[in-house]
Each structure stands twice: as structure tokens, then as C-alpha cells.
Amino acid sequence: MSAVIPPMVMAVPPRARPWTQLRAEIVLTLAGLLAFALFPQDLGLLTNMATMSIFALSLSLVLGQAGIATLGQAALYGAGAYVAGWTALYLTADPIVGLLLGGLGGGLIALLSGAVMLRSTKLTLVMLTIAVAQLLLELANWARWLTGGDDGLAGFEVAPLFGIWEFNFMGHTGYFYALGALVLVFFLVRNLVDSPFGLTARAIRQDPGRVQALGGRVYLHLLAVYTVGGVVAGLAGALTAQTSKVANLFMLDFTTSAGVVVMIVLGGTRRLSGAVLGTVAYMTIHHIASTLNPYHWLFVIGSMLIFVLIVLPEGLIGLLDRAAAYARRLGRKGGAR
Amino acid sequence: MSFALLSSVLVDGVTYAMILFMITVGLSMTMGLMRVVNLAHGAFAMLGGFLAASIPQRLGVPIGLGFVLAIALVALLALIFERTLLRRFYRRDDLDQMLVTIGLMFVATAAVNLMFGSSVTSVALPEAFGGSVDLGFRSIPRHRLIVVACGLLVVVVLWFAVDRSSFGIRVRAAVDNAPIARAIGIDTTKIYAATFAIGAALAALGGIAGAELLPMEPTYASKYLVILLAVVAVGGNGNLFGSFFAALLLGIVETSMKYMVPQLASAAFFLTMIVVLLLRPQGLFGRQA
Numbered sequence: 001m002s003a004v005i006p007p008m009v010m011a012v013p014p015r016a017r018p019w020t021q022l023r024a025e026i027v028l029t030l031a032g033l034l035a036f037a038l039f040p041q042d043l044g045l046l047t048n049m050a051t052m053s054i055f056a057l058s059l060s061l062v063l064g065q066a067g068i069a070t071l072g073q074a075a076l077y078g079a080g081a082y083v084a085g086w087t088a089l090y091l092t093a094d095p096i097v098g099l100l101l102g103g104l105g106g107g108l109i110a111l112l113s114g115a116v117m118l119r120s121t122k123l124t125l126v127m128l129t130i131a132v133a134q135l136l137l138e139l140a141n142w143a144r145w146l147t148g149g150d151d152g153l154a155g156f157e158v159a160p161l162f163g164i165w166e167f168n169f170m171g172h173t174g175y176f177y178a179l180g181a182l183v184l185v186f187f188l189v190r191n192l193v194d195s196p197f198g199l200t201a202r203a204i205r206q207d208p209g210r211v212q213a214l215g216g217r218v219y220l221h222l223l224a225v226y227t228v229g230g231v232v233a234g235l236a237g238a239l240t241a242q243t244s245k246v247a248n249l250f251m252l253d254f255t256t257s258a259g260v261v262v263m264i265v266l267g268g269t270r271r272l273s274g275a276v277l278g279t280v281a282y283m284t285i286h287h288i289a290s291t292l293n294p295y296h297w298l299f300v301i302g303s304m305l306i307f308v309l310i311v312l313p314e315g316l317i318g319l320l321d322r323a324a325a326y327a328r329r330l331g332r333k334g335g336a337r
Numbered sequence: 338m339s340f341a342l343l344s345s346v347l348v349d350g351v352t353y354a355m356i357l358f359m360i361t362v363g364l365s366m367t368m369g370l371m372r373v374v375n376l377a378h379g380a381f382a383m384l385g386g387f388l389a390a391s392i393p394q395r396l397g398v399p400i401g402l403g404f405v406l407a408i409a410l411v412a413l414l415a416l417i418f419e420r421t422l423l424r425r426f427y428r429r430d431d432l433d434q435m436l437v438t439i440g441l442m443f444v445a446t447a448a449v450n451l452m453f454g455s456s457v458t459s460v461a462l463p464e465a466f467g468g469s470v471d472l473g474f475r476s477i478p479r480h481r482l483i484v485v486a487c488g489l490l491v492v493v494v495l496w497f498a499v500d501r502s503s504f505g506i507r508v509r510a511a512v513d514n515a516p517i518a519r520a521i522g523i524d525t526t527k528i529y530a531a532t533f534a535i536g537a538a539l540a541a542l543g544g545i546a547g548a549e550l551l552p553m554e555p556t557y558a559s560k561y562l563v564i565l566l567a568v569v570a571v572g573g574n575g576n577l578f579g580s581f582f583a584a585l586l587l588g589i590v591e592t593s594m595k596y597m598v599p600q601l602a603s604a605a606f607f608l609t610m611i612v613v614l615l616l617r618p619q620g621l622f623g624r625q626a
Contacts, residue, residue, distance in 0.1 A: 069432055116611075120618045122431055123374060127570035128614055130563055131607045138604035254563055258439060265436055295450035295555065302443025309437045310425065 067205030080234025106234015268315025354588025355488025359543030363536020385541025573620025
């Protein structure tokens with residue numbers, strides 16, 4: 001009976017309220033705690049993994065769900081990082097305020113740039129996203145008095161989290177702060193994706209013309225998704241700036257935009273968990289390979305990308321899905337006997 | 338603006354534009370023809386430059402012959418890439434195409450670093466290219482004149498090839514409507530492969546000719562990728578003159594800003610691109626898709 005494949009696969013919203021099912025969040029928290037216990041000396045790397053996972057989630061929402069092809073997501077990430085830096089320098093050292101303002105900064109850039117870009121599609125859209133990110137990069141490079149130019153924006157202090165936990169050189173606070181933010185963002189984005197809002201976004205990805213014909217407002221919906229993605233990317237940037245105590249031009253660079261696309265493609269673009277998985281895989285390989293030679297790292301990631309695209313179009317998460325399906329089949333066979 | 342400044346801007350801007358044109362025209366053709374976004378195109382220019390720098394030394398052939406060998410080798414590599422890898426992605430979506438070519442770009446960068454080292458390599462030019470030419474009112478490096486002549490020659494030859502030859506007619510038919518072209522017996526597979534190889538060869542030529550302005554280093558492909566894509570997007574896919582005028586526009590905008598407000602040269606470049614794409618989403622000469 002499972003031989004009949006429905007012509008169009010649409011995710012059916014779960015019958016129970018989505019926020020009652022926290023399986024993914026619990027797995028994520030446990031994995032984070034396990035990583036903390038296993039690799040206490042690599043907390044810096046683990047913190048980066050958590051913040052980059054949030055960045056990847058923003059792209060998974062924008063690209064994986066709504067199908068907005070972008071190679072300029074770094075614009076939103078970098079904006080969040082600089083806003084968080086400015087908040088700490090000129091306004092308040094409180095991390096939560098900086099984080100939220102960073103999110104707003106990313107969302108604002110997304111709203112403004114999306115409003116002009118999202119009328120176009122395909123290659124033109126990709127080029128516009130690249131151009132906007134490059135424009136921001138050049139402006140940040142030019143406005144040295146504001147951004148510190150090549151040296152980056154540094155020298156800001158971050159006050160203890162909730163007034164209790166200090167961000168010290170041990171990095172414990174930074175790690176749990178980033179992990180907590182990741183779990184919370186994952187929960188919020190997952191609920192958004194499972195909601196009618198997310199369903200409409202997927203429908204637009206599959207057939208914008210039909211959504212338009214059904215009375216959906218494609219442009220406004222894409223703009224809303226892009227803005228939410230901007231907020232999430234801004235949060236990721238702000239977290240990175242706060243935990244590493246620096247916001248630099250590299251965060252706006254094309255390489256950063258391309259890197260995060262590679263991450264979600266490795267993990268799988270259609271699922272949010274793929275974004276986290278891909279980020280962890282990418283950064284683990286980076287960590288191991290870059291100790292050898294930065295160019296060998298490029299070779300590894302390049303050939304891996306080609307391999308994944310040819311053999312595993314649905315990403316690493318697809319591999320896990322297949323393994324799970326295989327295990328279930330085996331289990332059923334064993335049960336029948 | 339004084340006359341000296343104006344002439345400097347024009348000479349440097351046009352030279353830069355011709356280099357951009359030679360590198361991007363192949364990219365524009367393959368995008369128009371196969372609807373494939375080849376982000377690894379800059380890698381062909383880079384390979385051309387590095388091979389041109391090393392072949393004359395290692396094989397002991399004259400520099401000019403070395404250039405020809407380098408360009409032919411790049412065309413061959415492009416052909417192999419198109420036949421073995423890229424053709425699998427013609428029916429995939431834009432993003433997958435971009436990613437597989439980004440993957441290739443990474444691999445090419447690593448390979449170039451392995452073979453030629455990570456430092457900036459200069460391409461030795463034949464002696465006839467050195468020195469300067471006195472035009473009466475000012476002297477111009479001869480290299481610049483040769484680059485501009487090269488670019489103009491490429492435009493004229495390509496225009497004749499596309500507009501007059503039977504190969505060009507087939508290419509245009511495949512650009513206009515590939516299924517109908519196949520239906521009337523045009524072998525689009527061969528057209529794709531040939532166009533891709535020719536585009537890569539032109540990129541190699543542009544890379545060699547432009548090595549003075551865009552120096553050869555392993556990160557070349559990713560460093561100039563955005564600029565190359567900008568020229569193609571502004572010109573419109575698959576349009577010879579679109580690429581030419583887009584290269585001229587962007588090249589002169591960036592060069593003139595470099596003379597006047599150097600910090601904002603790149604910003605002006607991208608602002609021009611955004612304005613053009615907002616006014617004409619299909620590019621200067623693009624048609625509605």
C-alpha cells in the first residue's frame with residue numbers, strides 16, 4: 001500500500017499542537033550538553049558551531065522553505081554583528097539587549113533590501129543579493145570611524161548574562177548562552193515552518209504562479225519570510241560578535257554567504273535539522289582539515305560538495321532518513337517472524 | 338576634470354573593460370545557452386594565467402606558443418568538465434548548478450595552489466608587448482593597447498561567428514528555443530560542449546591578457562567571481578553586445594571612481610549594478626525570459 005506515491009508531497013500540519021512536540025529541541029539540547037562534556041577544551045569551536053547553526057537556520061528558512069535563492073545572507077549576519085557591537089560600545093553592555101537589537105538590525109536590512117530585490121527572480125535575484133552584501137561590505141570598509149574598517153569593531157565589553165554569569169576566558173557562559181539561543185531559535189523557527197505561514201512559503205517555492213492565482217500575496221509573503229530570516233541571521237551575527245568580542249568585515253564577505261549555503265546543502269535544505277547537521281559537519285571538517293593547510297580544506301569541501309550534489313541531493317539528513325527507514329524495515333521484518 | 342585625468346580614466350577604464358569582457362563573454366553565452374550558472378568560470382581564467390606563466394618556462398617553448406598551449410589546455414579541461422560533470426546538472430535547479438560549480442572552483446583553487454604555490458605569479462609577456470607607445474599628446478603602455486585590440490578583435494570575430502557562420506546560426510537557434518532546435522535536427526549536446534569550451538578558452542585569453550591588472554593568485558577565481566557575475570547580469574544572458582557594453586559601463590565607472598574616490602570605487606560598481614538590475618531585471622540587452 002505504500003507503493004502508491006502521491007503526485008505532490010505537501011507536509012500535513014501535525015494534528016497535535018506543534019509546541020507540545022519538543023523532540024527535536026530535546027535532542028539538540030542533549031547533543032549540546034554531550035558535546036560540552038566530551039570536548040571541554042574545544043568550547044570556542046562549539047560556541048561557533050551553535051552561532052553558525054542559527055545563521056544556517058535563517059538561510060534554511062529563506063532558501064530551503066521559501067526558495068529565495070540568495071548568496072548574500074552575510075549582509076544580514078554582519079549587520080546583526082555590527083549592531084550588537086555598537087550597542088555594547090555606545091548604549092548598554094547588557095547581552096540580551098544587544099542580541100535583540102542585533103536581530104532587529106538584521107531584520108531591518110532584510111526588509112529594506114528585500115523590498116527592492118524580491119520582485120525579481122532567479123539569477124537576477126541572486127545577483128542582487130550578492131550586490132547588496134558587497135555594497136554593505138564596501139560601505140563598512142569605507143566607514144572606518146564607525147566600523148573599524150579592516151581591523152574590525154572590537155574593544156567592547158559584554159556585561160554578565162542576566163547580571164549573574166560573566167563572559168570569561170573559559171567560555172562556559174558563552175557556550176551555554178549560544179546553545180540556549182540556538183534551541184530557542186530552533187523552536188521558534190520550527191513552529192513558524194509548521195504553521196500556515198510556513199506552508200504558504202513552501203507553496204510559493206513550488207509554484208508561485210498558483211499561489212498568486214489562489215489569492216496569495218507572493219511578494220509580501222516572501223518579504224515577510226526574508227525579514228524573519230534577517231532577524232534570525234541578525235541574532236546569529238549578534239551572538240557571534242558577543243561571544244567572540246569582535247565584529248569584522250569577514251562577516252559581510254561573499255565567502256561567508258557562500259559558506260553558509262554550502263552548510264545547509266551538505267545537511268539538507270528542506271529540513272531545519274539539516275541546517276544544524278550540515279553546520280556541525282562543515283565546521284568539524286574545517287577544524288580538522290585547516291590544521292593541515294587552508295587549501296587542502298578547500299579541496300575537501302569542494303569535492304564533498306560535488307559528491308553530495310550528485311549522490312545525496314537531499315543532504316546528510318536524507319542519509320539519516322534512509323538509515324532510519326531501513327532500520328524500521330528490518331525491525332518490521334524481525335517482528336513478523 | 339582635467340584632460341590628463343580624463344584620458345587616464347579612459348585608457349585604464351577601457352583596458353579593464355576589455356579584460357572583463359573577454360573573461361565574461363563565455364560565461365554569458367553558456368548562461369544564455371544552457372541556462373547554467375557557472376560560478377567556476379573565473380577558474381578558467383585563473384588556470385589560463387597560471388599555465389601561461391609556467392608552460393614557457395617548463396617546456397622551453399616560446400612565450401607566444403606557450404600562451405596558445407595554455408588556452409588550448411584550458412579548453413580541453415573545460416570540455417572534460419562539461420561532459421563528465423556539468424551535463425548532469427542541466428535539468429537541476431539553479432541552486433544545485435551554482436553549488437556544483439562553486440565546488441569545482443574550490444577544487445581548482447586547491448589544485449592551483451598545489452601546482453603553482455600560493456604566492457602571486459606574474460605572467461611573463463613577450464618582449465614586443467613591453468614599452469610604451471607615444472600618441473603625441475601622451476604615451477600609453479603598449480600592453481594596454483594590445484589588450485584593447487585583443488578585446489575588440491574578440492568582439493568582431495565573435496560577432497561574425499555568431500551572426501554569419503552556420504555554427505552561429507545553430508547556437509542562436511539553441512539559445513532561442515532548445516527543444517525546437519533539437520526537433521529540427523540540431524545536435525544541441527555538441528553545441529553546448531563546443532560553446533562551453535570556446536567560452537573557457539576566451540576566459541583563459543582574458544586571464545592571460547589581464548594578468549597585469551588582475552594578478553594571478555590561487556584565490557583569483559573567488560576574488561573576482563562577483564565582479565564577473567555582475568558584468569554578465571548587467572549585460573543580460575547570452576548577448577554578445579550586452580556583455581561588451583556592460584563591461585564598458587562597469588569598467589569605466591569603477592576606474593573613474595578609483596581615480597577620484599578610491600575608497601568608494603567598489604561601492605559605486607555595485608550600486609551601478611543594482612540600479613541597472615532594478616530598472617532592467619533582464620540586463621541591458623536581455624530579453625524577457
